[in-house]
Amino acid sequence: MKPQIDVSKSALLLLHCQNDIAQPEGKFAFSGVPAQVAKHNLLPKWAAVLKASRAAGMRVIYINNVLRSGCPELGDKTFPLMRGTKEYGAFVKGTWGAENPDEIKPLPGDLIIENYNTSAFSYTNLDQILRANGIKHLFLAGLATTFVVDSTARYGAELGYDITILEDCCTSFTDEMHDFEIANVLPHFGTVSKSSDIIAALSRQ
Numbered sequence: 001m002k003p004q005i006d007v008s009k010s011a012l013l014l015l016h017c018q019n020d021i022a023q024p025e026g027k028f029a030f031s032g033v034p035a036q037v038a039k040h041n042l043l044p045k046w047a048a049v050l051k052a053s054r055a056a057g058m059r060v061i062y063i064n065n066v067l068r069s070g071c072p073e074l075g076d077k078t079f080p081l082m083r084g085t086k087e088y089g090a091f092v093k094g095t096w097g098a099e100n101p102d103e104i105k106p107l108p109g110d111l112i113i114e115n116y117n118t119s120a121f122s123y124t125n126l127d128q129i130l131r132a133n134g135i136k137h138l139f140l141a142g143l144a145t146t147f148v149v150d151s152t153a154r155y156g157a158e159l160g161y162d163i164t165i166l167e168d169c170c171t172s173f174t175d176e177m178h179d180f181e182i183a184n185v186l187p188h189f190g191t192v193s194k195s196s197d198i199i200a201a202l203s204r205q
Helices: 033-039 042-056 080-088 126-132 145-158 175-184 195-203
Strands: 010-015 059-065 111-115 137-143 162-171 191-193
Touching: 010 042, 010 145, 033 042, 033 162, 042 059, 042 137, 042 162, 042 195, 059 126, 059 145, 111 126, 137 145, 145 162, 145 175, 162 175, 162 195, 191 195
Parallel strands: 010 059, 010 137, 059 111, 137 162, 162 191
Antiparallel strands: none
């Protein structure tokens, strides 16, 4: 059965697709994620699903991890993943690392939400914006599958949103981490799909 998308009630969330985690020159290149991004050809896939979403009139929302210099948003008791962000000086507002790669830069009409945690909903007004615009269905793509994608899928599902994870538009530190999440965790919070299926559905709108 071909998926049907009500673009007026749907949004594409591009999660933490930023230079510091996606590019070999980024502060988190040691994690292995840039190699995974290249291996799985994610930049062209993100660009394609962004283009299809915009063309169909579906809302595009960037969730960018952005911290002020010195990371005042993060206290001494923050958990290890975010503590690492502080220690490595990653995602600092106004720097190249906090920006999105050139291939997937936001365009006029896209929304950009800055967050400081692993969930797109945590300490942001994302839920308010979605409800104000009648959005009920979220399509998730981003880095990493085991962190922001997982956290956003869980939180979004708990809030009552329909969740679709574009599994070929996500990756993690390793294939094993991504594959376990896709096979064993995320299906409990939404539908796992391919970007090609979503692009085809959007092209029929």
